[in-house]
Amino acid sequence: MTMFSRFMNDESGATAIEYGLIAAIVGIGIITGLQNVRTELQATLGTVETELQSAGN
DSSP states (O other): OHHHHHHHHOOTTHHHHHHHHHHHHHHHHHHHHHHHHHHHHHHHHHHHHHHHHHHHO
16 A cells, blocks of 8 residues: 555656646647638638639739
C-alpha cells in the first residue's frame, strides 16, 4: 500500500501534463477558428470570382 500512497502523492510531471493539456485546448481553439475563417473567406472569394467573371462578359 505504501507504493500506491507514494504514487498518489507524487506530483512530478504534473506541470508538464497541465501545460500539454493547455496547449491541446489552445490548438483545438485555433483550428476551429481557422475553419470558420476559411469558410467565410471561400464565400467572399467566390463572390469576387463571380463578379469578375460577369464584369468580363
